[in-house]
Amino acid sequence: MFMKRNRSMILAFVVPSTLLFLATFIYPIIRTIIMSFFSIQEITDSMGKWHFNGIKNYIDLLGNGLYRQSWVNLFKIFFIGGIITLGISLIMAVVLKSGIHGKGFFQAAIYLPNVISAVAMATMWIQYVFNSSYGLFTNLFRALHLDFLANIQWLDAGHKFWALLLSYCFGMIGHFMLIWVSGIERISPDYYEAASIDGASKVEQFLFITFPLLKGILRTNIIMWSISVSGFFIWSKLFSPISADTTTVVPMIYMYDKLFGAENVDKISRDAGSAAAIGVMLCLFIVIIFTLVNRCIKDDDLEF
Template identity: 30%
Template sequence: MHKLYSNKKVIFSLMAPGLFVFAAAILAPILLSVYYGFTDYSGIGKSSFIGLDNYRTLFQDSVFWTALRNSLFLAIGFICIQHPLAMLTAIKLDQLQGKAEGLFRCIFFIPNVISVAVIAYLWKFIYNPNFGLVAKVLKNLGFTGQLNLLGSGNAIWSVLVVLIWHGFGWGMLIYYTGVKNIDPVMYEAASIDGANGRDIFFHITLPLMKPVIQVNVTMAVIAALKQMETVYLLTAGGPGNETQFMASYLYKQAFQSYKYGYGNSISVMFIVICLISTVALNRIFAERGE
């Protein structure tokens, strides 16, 4: 068996299917995207090579910078609001034990198994200024005006609430898995030594959860950058372009404005930003670990 797995031909034959799938499904589309980013291709007919024109236009495009700002704003919301709440919820679930633990774990994860279309239209009704749930609650509290939560100035905050709520279950489940992998003996030893809940969290749970936090934060940043479906169904990037995100703006340029080449230049920037974010986060966590 050792001779078999040390044979280069056998190793290559085992790796070949995976390499082929990777090349066909990931590498080839990325290379094509880079190529089309240097053209004026509309998605139909022929294209012409225009060099860096798309990228020059991109850096002068105020909507692109709005989309990038919204994506980064959402990433901060995930990291600073969603993840602390998800981690605390995971710790509390671990402490529940029994049937209650499984029940609440399922309840918190329900939004993640509901269709994105259902989520978007559900929140449209909740935010409706005439008959929505928020409007009725405000009316019962004595608010007499009409508040359009998907209107100008409010839409981005409303969208952030939906996205943070919708993705809460995944973050919680990942942290819950991390908490479950911590040896209970460590908690028992800390309790015997007189450590309180705060000490246990900061000196045992948090340090041991570092790899899980790193994965979850990296996934949150990438998820914020590629956010598209919920935003498109909820506001379609409006009003104006206030709620444009990078992925939704890419879709709009490539498939609605028929600027396929320009849309691919946005996708290249998207890949570059994701790579930079991943490397930066890995460096930050490595330095904290040291």
């Protein structure tokens, strides 16, 4: 009898939220996938105005040099930025958990860029760090008499991508560091104590205890990084305001211009169908990363 009553209670609570979930998440996803196979001008056009064109949106996009470049940039951010961000954040987490003084301060200081608006952060980097006449890097390297570094124009075509990547990673390190810290805190100090008694160095302890026991966190961090990178937009927009730039364009920027139309042209063209196709490809990117990471990194072989 209790089971029966519980079942109706469970249904009463679950059904509304399930319906809302279907309406607000599943329906837009399915609609976006369908839209990607149609020629649609405005996102709000009724279905009567849609024209089926099969996979033409996908073919046109993949045949476009700028769109392909946007994916090249995205993969560079994902791989190179991922190694920098996850690597440095892991090192910082390990150092912070090694018992140094002022741990709370450093933890807060490293996380601080995450609470500052991305717009303010990007403006700071562009206007006050990378500026080639009075910027921090220019003045610092000049003071150190490192003229070859002081003369680098950080925001010219040859360096702009790296400047963007550096500033983005700087802001993201604190976020991932906290996740690593939470993983390290789960590891019992007994392992380290036993390893120390057996004569293991700090580096050996990291390589043979900490890192293997953080595999689950590594998996989470890679998936979260792929989600952050696939939505990469505001930094790119601020590093090349008004119109896109080959060195900083990413799929989201291309999608925005497709959806809302580029200005300063005779005929403003808005293409919601192609924008939907870009959305689908970005979604696939995350799904593929998710699948690969789950296949390659398994953490169920260790119990602690």
